[in-house]
Amino acid sequence: MTLIVHPYRRGPNGEVIRLESKPSQPHNDLAGFEASRHRLWGAPVMLKLGLELLPSLVEYDLYVENEQLDQLKAELETILAALPELTSATHHDEEFIRFRVGNIAEAIRLARAAGGGVYIG
Numbered sequence: 001m002t003l004i005v006h007p008y009r010r011g012p013n014g015e016v017i018r019l020e021s022k023p024s025q026p027h028n029d030l031a032g033f034e035a036s037r038h039r040l041w042g043a044p045v046m047l048k049l050g051l052e053l054l055p056s057l058v059e060y061d062l063y064v065e066n067e068q069l070d071q072l073k074a075e076l077e078t079i080l081a082a083l084p085e086l087t088s089a090t091h092h093d094e095e096f097i098r099f100r101v102g103n104i105a106e107a108i109r110l111a112r113a114a115g116g117g118v119y120i121g
Contacts, residue, residue, distance in 0.1 A: 003031035003057070005107045009116035016063065019114055027106040030099075031120050040097070045089035049082055051075045054120075061121025069108055072118065076101045076108075 006029050007019040023029065032040055040046075042058035053062060053072050064072045079086060079101055083094050090097075107118045 001034040003034060003036055003120060004029045005031040005104050005118060005120045007107050007111035007114060007116050008063075008119050009114055010065075016119065018119075019110060019116060021110040021114065023103065023106040023110065026099075027103050029107075030103055032096075032100050036092075036100070040090050040092055040100075043086075043090045045082075045086060046079075049078050051078060054079075057120060061119065063117055063119055065117035069112060069118065073105065073108055076105055 007021055008016045009019060011017050037057045041054040043055075046055045052075070053064060053068065054075050056062065079097065083097060086092070086097055087094050104118070104120065107120075111118045
């Protein structure tokens with residue numbers, strides 16, 4: 001199984017409607033393998049860096065909206081700034097992490113353009 005990321009909007013009754021917007025190349029909807037919930041996003045080093053949203057993937061899927069989009073974007077920037085530490089602590093190579101971070105950032109861009117949110121799960 002894989003973790004996916006995609007933008008969405010809320011319908012009139014609050015239901016989640018996946019946006020049909022496609023990520024620009026080279027991005028796609030992959031956020032990692034199911035094991036990435038624990039081995040990457042929920043790794044102790046992520047909490048040490050002060051991340052809150054992404055480590056919560058250990059317990060549940062994320063629906064990130066409004067001001068939390070800024071928080072998610074800031075978490076991605078923190079991850080990129082700490083890549084050497086993260087590759088050592090999580091045993092994921094830099095390209096694996098960088099590509100998934102890019103996919104999440106692209107979903108944020110698409111969500112903002114549509115006034116929606118980002119799903120990761």
